[in-house]
Amino acid sequence: MHPVLLIFASLVFALVVVYPLMRICKRAGLHWWPALVVFVPIIGPPITAYLLALSRWPNHPFGR
Amino acid sequence: MPVVHGLLNLIMLAVTIWCYWRILNKAGLNPWWAYALLVSLAIAYLTSILQSPVVLFAPYIVPAVLIWIFAYIRWPSYEKSPGADEPNRYMPYQYKRSDVAPSADPHRTVNPKFGDAAADRDGRPRPGKKQ
Numbered sequence: 001m002h003p004v005l006l007i008f009a010s011l012v013f014a015l016v017v018v019y020p021l022m023r024i025c026k027r028a029g030l031h032w033w034p035a036l037v038v039f040v041p042i043i044g045p046p047i048t049a050y051l052l053a054l055s056r057w058p059n060h061p062f063g064r
Numbered sequence: 065m066p067v068v069h070g071l072l073n074l075i076m077l078a079v080t081i082w083c084y085w086r087i088l089n090k091a092g093l094n095p096w097w098a099y100a101l102l103v104s105l106a107i108a109y110l111t112s113i114l115q116s117p118v119v120l121f122a123p124y125i126v127p128a129v130l131i132w133i134f135a136y137i138r139w140p141s142y143e144k145s146p147g148a149d150e151p152n153r154y155m156p157y158q159y160k161r162s163d164v165a166p167s168a169d170p171h172r173t174v175n176p177k178f179g180d181a182a183a184d185r186d187g188r189p190r191p192g193k194k195q
Contacts, residue, residue, distance in 0.1 A: 013124035020135035049083035
C-alpha cells in the first residue's frame with residue numbers, strides 16, 4: 001500500500017479522535033496539547049497513549 | 065520484509081494495549097477492555113483478505129470508538145461514594161476497632177462477667193451491664 005495513503009488514513013483518524021483526547025486530558029487534569037501529538041502520522045496515536053498512561057493525572061483522587 | 069513489518073505492527077499493538085491497560089486502570093475501569101484493540105487486528109486481516117478499501121481505516125475504527133466512549137463515560141475512580149465524609153452512626157467506633165480489644169466492636173456481645181476496658185474508657189454502655 002502506498003505510504004501516502006497510510007499517512008492520509010492516520011490524519012483522518014487524528015481528526016476524528018483529537019477532540020475526545022483533549023477532553024480526556026482535561027478530565028485528567030493535564031494540558032490539552034498532548035492530544036495534538038496524535039497528528040504525527042503512524043506513531044502519533046501510540047505516543048499519545050504512552051503520554052496519557054505514564055503521566056501523573058493531577059485530578060486523580062489518589063494522585064496516580 | 066513483510067514479516068518485519070508485521071512484527072513491528074504487533075509490537076506497536078502490544079505497547080498500545082499496555083498503555084490502554086494503564087489508562088483504564090487509572091480511570092477505575094476494567095483494564096481487560098484494552099484487549100478490544102485485538103478486534104481491530106481481526107478487522108484489518110479480514111479486510112485485507114477481501115481486498116476491501118476499508119483496509120486503509122480498519123486498524124483505526126476500534127480505537128476511535130473506544131476513545132470516544134472513554135471520553136464521555138463516568139470514571140469510577142474519580143467518584144467518591146456519597147456521604148463518605150459525613151458523620152454517620154458507625155464513625156465513632158470505626159477508627160478505634162483496630163487498636164482496641166475485639167470486645168470493643170459494638171456488634172459483638174460481651175460477656176458481662178469480663179471487664180470491657182475499652183467500653184468503659186469510651187463511656188459506651190455495655191450489653192448486659194446494669195447502669
